[in-house]
Amino acid sequence: MNAIDLNLLVALDALLTEGSVTGAARRLGLSTSATSRTLTRLRTATGDPLLVRAGRGLVPTPRAAEMRERVHALTRDARAVLQPEPAEIDPATLARTFTIRASEAFLEFLSGVLVMTLRQAAPGVRLRFVQKPDKNAQPLRDGLVDLEIGLLGTEAPEIRTRLLFVDRxxxxxxxxxxxxxxxxxxxxxxxxxxxxxxxxxxxxxxxxxxxxxxxxxxxxxxxxxxxxxxxxxxxxxxxxxxxxxxxxxxxxxxxxxxxxxxxxxxxxxxxxRFNISAIWHPRLDADPAHRWLRDTVAGVCRAAYPR
CATH class of the missing domain: 3.40.190.10 (Periplasmic binding protein-like II)
Incomplete structure (x- = not known):
């Protein structure tokens, strides 16, 4: 990790975009001298002059011109990775596969309604229903199951739950x-x-x-x-x-x-009476797409079995 400084990638993107140390310094919020020192570090790291004097300005070397779009894309992706996900999503644009573990009874009496509700809101979402032979939490821990529906029977302390309805x-x-x-x-x-x-x-x-x-x-x-x-x-x-x-x-x-x-x-x-719950692993707690799935499942159950 000591050999990698992602700040250099951001600085390189600014320098190649502006074609000027002064312009890059303004974009980065740094002094001109600090940006000049960063350009020196970039030349050492890449083994290429990158920007060379041409009259009163700077022009990119062939390698710098070749890497300009790639550097910009890498910087954009790095910023996206290191930013919080939006709290809300647009289900219509969601493309994802969710694996749901549920009993045969749930599949027979509610899976059709759930599928149609999800398809109307998110046509890019796919569902995979799998059998529920036991209440073992390991498939949730291993990421093999995104959501389980049924009686809470696991003693796994980290598992998250949400009451769907009370049954009798x-x-x-x-x-x-x-x-x-x-x-x-x-x-x-x-x-x-x-x-x-x-x-x-x-x-x-x-x-x-x-x-x-x-x-x-x-x-x-x-x-x-x-x-x-x-x-x-x-x-x-x-x-x-x-x-x-x-x-x-x-x-x-x-x-x-x-x-x-x-x-x-x-x-x-x-x-x-007994509680029927939605059950998931905390790794998915803050995932907006999974939160939307949980809300949708809860809405379907609430409509079918009002309290």
């Missing part, structure tokens, strides 16, 4: 299921056959603890990896499932029949 669990069953006729009690609910959703194949879900507290147990006969799978099976069988309210989208309210012959219902048990 509801039940779903096919339209016309006998459970939906009359009041749904814990006993009637537990007496049904059930679908569990688990990435690791577990038959247990949070609702089992609530049932056990009442001395009840349910019979889980199918385990699937994702909530859309549970909803699909429930709509075509006599099995019932528990899914996040967000999985219903805006197409179906609890107690109302929805598409594909599926109806949701309020669970007869008190279960805790």
């Amino acid at each position: 669990r509801v039940g779903v069953a096919r339209t016309g299921h006998e459970l939906l006729a009359g009041g749904i009690t814990p006993e009637r609910y537990a007496a049904c056959e059930h679908i569990a959703t688990s990435r690791d194949g577990s038959f247990a879900e949070p609702i089992d603890d609530a049932l056990e507290a009442l001395g009840l147990r349910r019979s889980v006969v199918v385990v699937v990896p994702g909530f859309p799978d549970a909803m699909r099976i429930a709509s075509q069988s006599d099995l019932v499932a528990v899914v996040p309210r967000s999985c219903l989208g805006n197409r179906m309210r609890p107690g109302e029949a929805g598409p594909a012959g599926l109806q949701s219902f309020e669970l007869p048990l008190a279960l805790p």
Whole structure:
């Protein structure tokens, strides 16, 4: 680093642009003598006279004339690198690829809206959705994932989060299921056959603890990896499932029949609500493009699931 002085590059740009020590000194805010000494240093560094006397003025050597545009471009780029990024960006001019890690449920019910919103505002932006097999923060740390959407499950202390919406669990069953006729009690609910959703194949879900507290147990006969799978099976069988309210989208309210012959219902048990968050690494905290992406995702979720 001691062999490189970027101030010389700025001075060289001024000298080649002005073709005059006096003019370059005025541009640089230096004295004429200081600029003259800088020209001497530049001649030593480049091994070329750069500017030579011609009458009462100075003219560039062939090498100086050849490097003039390159030096100007380098100086401009160096200034751009060493300046703060603008606080705001114009999404219409943004050209970037963002990698988002999200659950299958988010992809099914919100990815289409998010894609269309981003495409309308920023046609130069590309999205890459990747699967979310776990809550490991390493892909965020390694820069493989720009934004994660879901439950915060990592203990990585540096990770940044933003609440998108508060979710809760509801039940779903096919339209016309006998459970939906009359009041749904814990006993009637537990007496049904059930679908569990688990990435690791577990038959247990949070609702089992609530049932056990009442001395009840349910019979889980199918385990699937994702909530859309549970909803699909429930709509075509006599099995019932528990899914996040967000999985219903805006197409179906609890107690109302929805598409594909599926109806949701309020669970007869008190279960805790849970936060769905945007999760990212602090290296992207101040990046205006990433901040715009976070704001857009938050806006889409807020519109779909108002608090």
